[in-house]
Amino acid sequence: MDESSLTVVEKLFTFEDCGGSQSLTVSIPEVLDPHYGMYVWPCAVVLSQYVWKTRSELQHKTVLELGAGVSLPGVVAAKCGARVILSDSAELPLCLRNCRRSCDANHLPDVPVIGLTWGQVSPELLSLPPVDVILGSDVFYEPEDFEDVLVTVSFIVRRNPHAQLWTTYQERSADWSIDALLLKWDLKCVNVPLETFDANKTRLAGSTLPGNHTVQMMIISRREL
Numbered sequence: 001m002d003e004s005s006l007t008v009v010e011k012l013f014t015f016e017d018c019g020g021s022q023s024l025t026v027s028i029p030e031v032l033d034p035h036y037g038m039y040v041w042p043c044a045v046v047l048s049q050y051v052w053k054t055r056s057e058l059q060h061k062t063v064l065e066l067g068a069g070v071s072l073p074g075v076v077a078a079k080c081g082a083r084v085i086l087s088d089s090a091e092l093p094l095c096l097r098n099c100r101r102s103c104d105a106n107h108l109p110d111v112p113v114i115g116l117t118w119g120q121v122s123p124e125l126l127s128l129p130p131v132d133v134i135l136g137s138d139v140f141y142e143p144e145d146f147e148d149v150l151v152t153v154s155f156i157v158r159r160n161p162h163a164q165l166w167t168t169y170q171e172r173s174a175d176w177s178i179d180a181l182l183l184k185w186d187l188k189c190v191n192v193p194l195e196t197f198d199a200n201k202t203r204l205a206g207s208t209l210p211g212n213h214t215v216q217m218m219i220i221s222r223r224e225l
Helices: 042-053 072-079 093-105 143-159 179-184
Strands: 008-016 023-031 062-066 083-088 113-115 133-137 164-170 187-192 215-222
Touching: 008 042, 023 072, 023 093, 042 072, 042 133, 042 164, 042 215, 062 072, 062 143, 072 083, 072 093, 072 133, 083 093, 093 113, 133 143, 143 164, 143 179, 143 187, 143 215, 179 187
Parallel strands: 062 083, 062 133, 083 113, 133 164
Antiparallel strands: 008 023, 164 215, 187 215
């Protein structure tokens, strides 16, 4: 694709404490192209709200975002003091370049962007530093990808037993479930009610998202054997 023909629009997202005592504004470039990885989706805003509300836990922690796309959660984490690594599929160079574009827009030149393809034990996966938190916004989008996502997460948490996946997903079908896959890959899941981090709203961070979409938040970690 000729990137010079792409139309890029920057959107601002402002996260605030109750009463507005502290705030953070980030700028996210969206590419007006049918590729779904280049838009801010409802799940990303909800996950970013959780990152903002728990920012004190992320100070100096190593955070890896999977399937980052436009990288809103990862950018928020980096601006809140985490050591962030952004990743997207090694097979999607446009998405990787968009991760870099988001870093540039927010003055984050030192945030690495790497190609990580879910389900593959690649040199990039093997060379990751110890990870504390994995971020995944809407990574449970296509059912055929569910196991590949959890294979990657399982590999990371086996090497870093304290690590957690913080993930949001949009309810699209009552028939979709990851319960059996969690059991298979020695993982467990805890649901996080949206009201506990002020995300039970149709508008977050000064945006029109998540709108009327039903988004859920959960934390996945290693199951004690």
